Amino acid sequence: MNAEQRAYVARRNDVLARVRRVLTEELHVRREPEEIDPDVALFGTGLGLDSVDAIEVLLSIEAEFSVAIPDEAAGRSVLRTVGTLVDLVMAHDAASGDEK
Amino acid sequence: MSVGITGIGAVSALGIGVDALWDGLAHGRDGIVSIDRFSTEGFSLHLGALVPWPSRAPSPVDFATLAAREALARARVSLENFPSLAKRTALVMGTSLGDGAEKPHVETAAVARALGVLGPALSVSTACTSSTNALGLAKSLLDHGDVHLVIAGGADVLSPDLFAGFHALGALSFAKCSPFGKTMGTTLGEGAGFVVMERHESARQRGATELAWLAGTGLSSDAYHATAPDPTGAGVTRALRAALADARVAASLVDYVNAHGTGTEANDAAEWQALRAVFGAHLEAMLVSSTKGHLGHAQGAAGILEILATLVCMEHASVPPTLHFQGPRPRCPADPVAQPTPRKHAVRHAVSSSSAFGGANAAVVLSAVPSAPAAHATRPLRAVYVATTTSLGRDGLRGTDAPHDECPGRLAEPSLDALLRGADTRGLNRSERMLAAVVASALGDASLVPRGDARERTGLFLGVTRSSPESVAELEESVRQRGLVKLSATAFPKLVLNAPGGTSTKLLGLRGPSTAISMGEGSGLLALVYAARELSSREDADTLVAAGLDELAAHDDPSSRGEGAACVVLTVHHARSCGTRVVATAIGGPDDRAFVEAEAARAAGLATVALEPSTHARGPAEAASSLYRAAAAIARIRAGEAHVIVSEASPNASCAVVFAAEKAEVFDHER
Numbered sequence: 001m002n003a004e005q006r007a008y009v010a011r012r013n014d015v016l017a018r019v020r021r022v023l024t025e026e027l028h029v030r031r032e033p034e035e036i037d038p039d040v041a042l043f044g045t046g047l048g049l050d051s052v053d054a055i056e057v058l059l060s061i062e063a064e065f066s067v068a069i070p071d072e073a074a075g076r077s078v079l080r081t082v083g084t085l086v087d088l089v090m091a092h093d094a095a096s097g098d099e100k
Numbered sequence: 101m102s103v104g105i106t107g108i109g110a111v112s113a114l115g116i117g118v119d120a121l122w123d124g125l126a127h128g129r130d131g132i133v134s135i136d137r138f139s140t141e142g143f144s145l146h147l148g149a150l151v152p153w154p155s156r157a158p159s160p161v162d163f164a165t166l167a168a169r170e171a172l173a174r175a176r177v178s179l180e181n182f183p184s185l186a187k188r189t190a191l192v193m194g195t196s197l198g199d200g201a202e203k204p205h206v207e208t209a210a211v212a213r214a215l216g217v218l219g220p221a222l223s224v225s226t227a228c229t230s231s232t233n234a235l236g237l238a239k240s241l242l243d244h245g246d247v248h249l250v251i252a253g254g255a256d257v258l259s260p261d262l263f264a265g266f267h268a269l270g271a272l273s274f275a276k277c278s279p280f281g282k283t284m285g286t287t288l289g290e291g292a293g294f295v296v297m298e299r300h301e302s303a304r305q306r307g308a309t310e311l312a313w314l315a316g317t318g319l320s321s322d323a324y325h326a327t328a329p330d331p332t333g334a335g336v337t338r339a340l341r342a343a344l345a346d347a348r349v350a351a352s353l354v355d356y357v358n359a360h361g362t363g364t365e366a367n368d369a370a371e372w373q374a375l376r377a378v379f380g381a382h383l384e385a386m387l388v389s390s391t392k393g394h395l396g397h398a399q400g401a402a403g404i405l406e407i408l409a410t411l412v413c414m415e416h417a418s419v420p421p422t423l424h425f426q427g428p429r430p431r432c433p434a435d436p437v438a439q440p441t442p443r444k445h446a447v448r449h450a451v452s453s454s455s456a457f458g459g460a461n462a463a464v465v466l467s468a469v470p471s472a473p474a475a476h477a478t479r480p481l482r483a484v485y486v487a488t489t490t491s492l493g494r495d496g497l498r499g500t501d502a503p504h505d506e507c508p509g510r511l512a513e514p515s516l517d518a519l520l521r522g523a524d525t526r527g528l529n530r531s532e533r534m535l536a537a538v539v540a541s542a543l544g545d546a547s548l549v550p551r552g553d554a555r556e557r558t559g560l561f562l563g564v565t566r567s568s569p570e571s572v573a574e575l576e577e578s579v580r581q582r583g584l585v586k587l588s589a590t591a592f593p594k595l596v597l598n599a600p601g602g603t604s605t606k607l608l609g610l611r612g613p614s615t616a617i618s619m620g621e622g623s624g625l626l627a628l629v630y631a632a633r634e635l636s637s638r639e640d641a642d643t644l645v646a647a648g649l650d651e652l653a654a655h656d657d658p659s660s661r662g663e664g665a666a667c668v669v670l671t672v673h674h675a676r677s678c679g680t681r682v683v684a685t686a687i688g689g690p691d692d693r694a695f696v697e698a699e700a701a702r703a704a705g706l707a708t709v710a711l712e713p714s715t716h717a718r719g720p721a722e723a724a725s726s727l728y729r730a731a732a733a734i735a736r737i738r739a740g741e742a743h744v745i746v747s748e749a750s751p752n753a754s755c756a757v758v759f760a761a762e763k764a765e766v767f768d769h770e771r
Contacts, residue, residue, distance in 0.1 A: 027590070028527030048524055052327055055268055055589040063582045 015089045018064055019082060026060040027053055038083040046081070054079055061085060067092045101478070102347065102467065103242050104303040104310035107175025107296035109167040110408050111255075113149035113289050113395050117170060121405075122412040128440030130394045130423055132276045132287055138260045142585040143267050145274050148258050149289030149396025160198040161207050163292035163401070164255035165214040171251060172215065175296035175308060179216040186218040187689055190247045192238040193223055194230030194254030196400035196456075196596055200261060203566045204597065205618040207255075209690075209752050219247050219689045220753035222626065223618040225400070225564075225597035227456035228360075229319075230254050231293065232403030233615055235464050236317035238297055240633055246687045248302050253294030256399035261575075263288060264584045265592035269327065271364050277397070278424040279361030279368060279390035280432040286362040289396025293404035300473075312411055315449070315467040316347025318640065319613035321559060321605040322459030327593045328366050329455055333373030336360075338556060338611065339461035340378045340453060342640040347465035348476060349449050352382050354465075356419045356445065358410045358452040361390020361436070362397050367455065369431040374453075387445055389437035393423030403454040407464065410450050414468060418442035419450075457593045458602025460614065481636045484670050485677035486759065487643070489731035490542035491666040492534055497541045500678055501738060503731035508662040508720040510652055519544065523607045527590065531568035531600040531651040534665035539604045539645050542669045546676055548643050550609060557642040559612035561631040562601040562649060563623030563723045569653030571595055600649060612641040618723070622748030622755060624648020624666065625726035629755050631670055632682040643671040648724030664724025666731060677762060680737045684758040693749040696756035700745060704758040709745040712736070730757065737761050 001009070020033035029036065029047050040046045042057065049057065058074050061067070067089065069078075078088050110117060113131020114124030124131065135148040137156055151163065168191070172179065179186040193208040202210075204223040212221035220241070224234040231254025238252035266272050266288055273285025295314075303310050320342060322335035329335065344351055357379075359371055375388060391409045398405050409420045425438035437443050448470075453463040490497055493504030496512045514537030516525050528536070539560065543549045550558040571594035578588035593599065598616035605614055613634065619626050628646035635644055647667035652658060670682065686699035701709050712733040721728070726748040733744040742764040747756035 030526050048526060050325070050328075052269065052589050052593070055270065059268075059578075059582060059586045059589070062586070 011093065012086060012090060015086050019061070019085050022060045022064050023047065023082070027056060036082055038086065039081055041081055042079055061089065065089050101243055102313040102315040103239055103297050104300050105295045105297055105312050105314055106303050106308040106310055107171040107177065108311065108408055108411060109170030109174065110293045110405060111151055111163045111167045112291040112405050113151055115152060116166065118408065118412060121408060124394060125409060125413065125420055125442055128423070130276060132396060140263070145272055147276060147287050148263065149287055150258060151291050158257055159201065160195055160255040160257055160292070161210045163257065164193060164211045167253065167255070167292035168211060168215055168251050168294040171294040171296045177249065177296060183218065185248065186216050188219055188248040189217050190219040190238070190241050190250045191215065191217045191221045192234045192250055192252040194234035194400045194404070195223065195225055196227045196230050196256050197262060199257045199259050205565060205620045205752050215251065217251065220687050221690070222753055224615065225618060226460040226616050227458055227596040227598055228397070228399055228402055229454040229456040229460045229462035230400035232452065232454040232462040232464055233319060235314055236319060236462070237617065237630060239314055239317055240630065241687060242297060242299055243637065244633060248298060250297045251294050252297055253292065253404040254400045255292035256290055256401045258288050258290040260584060262399070264587050268587055268589040268592060273363055276424045277363040277392050278426060279359070279363045279392050279422050280429055280436040281425040282427045282429055284363065284365045286364050286392065287396040289398040291395070291398045291401045291405055293401055293408045310469045312414065313467040313469060314464060315349060316343045316465040318342025318346060318463045319615060320461045321602065321611055321614040322461065323605045323609050323611045324459050326599065326602060327457055329370040331366065331370050333370045333377060335459060335461045335611065336371055336374035336453060336455060337377045339463040340374060340451065342613065343451065343463040343465050345640065346638065349465050349467070351379050354379065354449045354451055355386050355447040356410070356450040357386065357388045358406045358420065358450065359388055359390045360453050360455045361392055363392060368429065372432050387419050387437050387443065388433050389420055389422040391420045403452065403462065407452045407466065410452055410466060413442050414447045414450060416442065417444060417446050419445045419447060457596045458598040459605065460598050460602060479637065482672045484632045484635045484672060484682045485674060486680040486682065486734050487546035487548055487669040487671045487676045487678060488542045489668045489734055490538045490545065491728055491731050492538055497537060499545050501735055503735055504728060506662060506664060506721050506725045506728040508660060509658040511663040511665065520607055528603060529568045529570040529594055531570070531649055532603040534651065535600045535647060535649050536604045536607050538665045538667045539647060540608060542645060542667050543608060546669050548669060548671060548676055555609045555611045557612050558610045559614045559641050560601050560605055560610050560645045560647065561614065561627040562598065562616045562647050563618060563627035564597050564600065564616055564649045565618050565620055565623055565723050567595040567597060568600065568651055570651065573654065619750050619752040621722055621750035622726045623723035625730060625746060625748045625757065626755050628668055628727065628730060629685040629687060629757055632685055632757070635670055635672055642673060643669065645669050648727040650721040650723050660720065662720030664721025664728065666724045666727035668727060668730055668734070678734070678738060679762050680734050681760050681762055682757060683760045686756045688754045690751050690753060691749045692754045693747045696754045697745055697747050700756040700758045704743065704760070706743055709743045709758060710741055712744050712746045733759050
């Protein structure tokens, strides 16, 4: 693993930890943060979030990571699992990195 | 019994006064404008139905006072010069969040003072059903004989927080609100509406003209979700059927329904399902429309303004149209009177329906004054028993025989997991947790946790005076961190005063009549009085939980104030009785404990009754303290006392209840 890959993994772990914190503290998910599997579904039988929470998830992620999520990016695929939320933030990192 | 409507008054986006309301409807105008009263910068839309008003910061008290004065003037009532009538006049005001400056009961008291009302001043706060719901409580005061006259209705203002909350929930429309039409979403509004109501014989005696009758009212809880309606429409169906049964009007005799019709996809589809369930093939012969295209969604004032729109059109032998209709929407009526101006249609019986956050539903039946009134036999009153009580204290929950004393400071955090196995309790605020704990415990102790059809006959009447401080703090924090445009969409709907009640009805499957009311101090006892009367005189519920709830905010002084969560389960099932009955109730004007105690004792046919003493002149827990004393009174009866009276008084109103041992000698029933 080269330095760039190590940095990517570290960043990904950091983002996952913060997404988990958003879910337990802002969305009141009643699990220990480390028990929230990256592949668990946000809605329905997964973490049990609902349509009102969907808005709160996006607003909380925007505030936590100081990113702006455009409406067209906030579709169902992004809100599928904890991991897809991490992907969203990582994709934003990559996009803003390109601009630099 | 039906009651007469003898005066009406309106402050709406169509202008000041009932004439402005009719003029707007008759000429196909709406009151929807681009909001200029506060900045809507950063929001994706800017429409609101604003009352044309000279000041930039109108309050619900301003709107309400003006509308109620018009209603009194049209009813030819002068309270200033007739103190004895003023003492026998009540104000019942429905408000949701108002301008956020004051608790609803404080606003209601301010309106009562401005009008010269000296009788009870009661608040109903069930979000967007508040003013529709207020008419039911008002009718109950007349039915029970507490007062001669009631001024009933509601008021709300379109505040920046309200706009931001609905915006965050994605409920607002980019175009003007088009109920049942192609464009989805609602437009917020504001205003006030009031009616003067009195019994038919009082109206006749003073030579007043009845404009119409309030024939029946109905309430229900969806027990489904904090903001989304039950998509099957079952909750609205129950409220409609309860109102029709109360009015003894068959569904096939209804000529017009003024629907809640907010314009949102979820509401309109669920409501149409309900109308199809209740009216079936008769929908072909009757008309359905929504006036939110004219007035926007005026929150706590929405129901009463829609009732007034219905009444002014009935007077002109017509029904209000639905504006801005650009073509039908799937799962909605094909023609919701889609035209610019009212449609000629004679109406004998009309229904108006409202739904709200917390799953609250309310409906009323309005009838044209019949030329030859049919004589209805009065229904026999049912005996009302106490099943159990539960109170929350510093060391947890206690049941019927050993109730807690109320105490200042914070209460124990109840454990919900043991009481509500498998229920989704994620994200509940402290008010929701405390209330769910006492209600679940009390129903459990009584073996009255409803299953199957019993759910529809079990409800929750809550006395509560303010929004949950925990959710208020969460909302304020989200605004501080992210700005008003991105305020917390999950905290916002938890601010409505009926939210904790709605959550308990959802967790426990209580789908029957539910409400949230306030008179400040004593609100819990008021909820008990109202619940006992509804069980006794109506047939749409068998068990009602009367509860009182107070949550302390972080900045409240815990040495002088206290939290409270207590409830009393009332039922008509004799087998569930704990040996105690509610034998009499009374409601009176502000700070008049002696009067309501004497009235209640008289109604019970008793010369002397033991009093449950008030431990504090003003209890540390505003809403709930009186129910801690009710629980103590019930325990005394279980310990051998024959009768105990519990009373409470506040600057809004006074109320009293007589509990009696089942074997004790009393008048068979009140009145």
